[in-house]
Amino acid sequence: MGARHWWEDAVFYQIYPRSFQDSDGDGVGDLAGIASRLGYLHSLGVDALWISPFFKSPMKDFGYDVSDYRDVDPMFGKLGDLRDLVARAKGLGIRIVLDLVANHSSDEHPWFVEARSSRSSPRHGWYLWVPDGPRPPNNWKAIFELGSAWHRNPATGERYLGTFTRHQPEFDWRNPEVRSAFYDVMRYWFDFGVDGFRLDVATGYFKDAELRSNPFSPKAIPDFFQKHVYDRNRPEFHEAFKEMRKVADEAGERVLIGETHGSDPEIAASSHGKANDELHMAFNFDFLHRPWSARAFRESAEVWYSLLPEGAWPNFTLSNHDQPRHYWRYRAGDRTEARARVAAAMLLTIRGTPFIYYGEEIGMTCRRIPRHALRDPLGISTWPFGFLGRDPERTPMQWDGSEGAGFTRGRPWLPVNPDYASRNVAAQQEDPASLLSWYKALIALRRARKSLTSGGIRFLDGVGEDVLAYERAAGDERIIVLLNFASRARRVDLEDEYRVLLGSAVDPGARRSRGHLELEPESALIASAE
């Protein structure tokens, strides 16, 4: 085994910058706001922040439509604010990872403005075009707009590709100029001092050379019943990932985490490269789609481990800015909070790098947002069909019980969830029995015990189908994690003597146990072998 990398041991925390902390009262979060909350993040114990895009943008997809890859949008502050944030974070031992949106730009990016002006423009070949005709060339869809992905450009008599919205024209990654432009953007930020990138739609960079239509898939409801075989996930992405890896590795200990799209763990796993020479990590989204079941999570983790190439490092995530929050997904009346503790224990003790989504540590949830307050283009276009888009998981961080939840003194860009009055950081910080205190305890334990980071994992059988149980071991250290997913108590028989380190439903104290451990309904126990 080679030397450990920082990102293998780190706990990551995703910040959606619009919603984390507003410092100037315009109702939108900003970089100075994030900097002002670094003390909180440090006390939570996280090691790295992935910040969703804050670059110059017309905000048609809230920053995932970039019009300048090297500058901060004035809404979020100035380049100097970022410099300050990076420096202050570094002072606390917190690393900063940016979001590189390289599959597409904004239609207002000067590159696209130039490209669309004429077929002979030097930038024309940076994007993807087909001659205009009565019909689009294939069935690819703009998934946030409910229409074809091929958008008309009268100036050149062509259509360009945008598989999200018409405002997000897609690059031709076969063009070496495009590739080197992005590698230069990466170098620019590495020189600036950032620690890596999350790569947006990374497995989408290449499209089928023949532009074949995607096949029908009855299960792919959010994707218009299409499987992304030809508009994404083309094998050519491996070449680009190898090149990007070189750029990152040349800059020292940096990390590339790909949004290796979709619900196909095989494609995500392959993004590490057969020789582990592509992305350092490929997001594993499988937990986002699993029901509340011990067996389902075990199966998901085992599949992921088995798919990873030799030497590749796993990661797990329960919530992000594109999916309903897990506190809401696993809601079960007054048992929801207990479930959130079990989920947190799993995320923070299973073998692999955990990604926490802002607010999950206090149990932020989702709720229906009134039509007039919807902002997400996906929410707006699907509203008539009863879908809510992604606004519910993007509501402002709940810092305290004051008006604006301590997020803003102005009018928040999305309504704060009304449960902020009782569910907020200030209230939970004071309470040793809160969910926030549970997250802190788990992160602290993880930091203190090598077995929970670099240690191996062995799933335990014979514990009943409602219990997810595994052992983490490194050297002489052996820890068992018992997660009871059932709404009834369970008893687990054990051979060795264990000392309880943390329990979501018991007072850990110095409890020892030989022979068996009792698990409360929907609870987590972490114990070390004596």
Ligand code: NOJ
């Ligand atoms: C994936 C991002 O996570 C999502 O928020 C965004 O809308 C699309 N990529 C397009 O950039």
